[in-house]
Amino acid sequence: MSDGLPCLNCKKPTPESDAKVFAEVFVCSICYEMADRLFHRLEGELRRLLLLTKETIRVALIEGKLHFEHTQEREVPKDELLRMILQFSEKKDREADARRSGS
Numbered sequence: 545m546s547d548g549l550p551c552l553n554c555k556k557p558t559p560e561s562d563a564k565v566f567a568e569v570f571v572c573s574i575c576y577e578m579a580d581r582l583f584h585r586l587e588g589e590l591r592r593l594l595l596l597t598k599e600t601i602r603v604a605l606i607e608g609k610l611h612f613e614h615t616q617e618r619e620v621p622k623d624e625l626l627r628m629i630l631q632f633s634e635k636k637d638r639e640a641d642a643r644r645s646g647s
């Protein structure tokens with residue numbers, strides 16, 4: 545019992561000094577590191593996606609292309625928005641590629 549409770553992820557006995565809690569899950573410090581790193585990476589990607597979402601809407605507004613037919617509905621048409629974001633990000637990628645190969 546002196547070894548402590550097992551980490552829920554890797555099952556390794558974890559002494560109290562090495563114990564961590566990630567999102568209310570009891571884990572060892574190694575698994576915590578792993579979870580924390582993954583969380584921050586995904587968080588970064590989501591933040592980028594959020595910026596891209598804003599930029600997509602901005603461009604759509606400038607080009608006068610923001611014509612959701614569901615603006616009266618409470619649900620945002622996510623698939624439509626996602627489609628626009630993907631198109632926009634692909635366009636940006638293509639532009640970046642063109643710049644790279646051009647220079």
Ligand SMILES: [Zn+2]
Nearest residue numbers: 551554572575
């Ligand atoms: Zn662990």
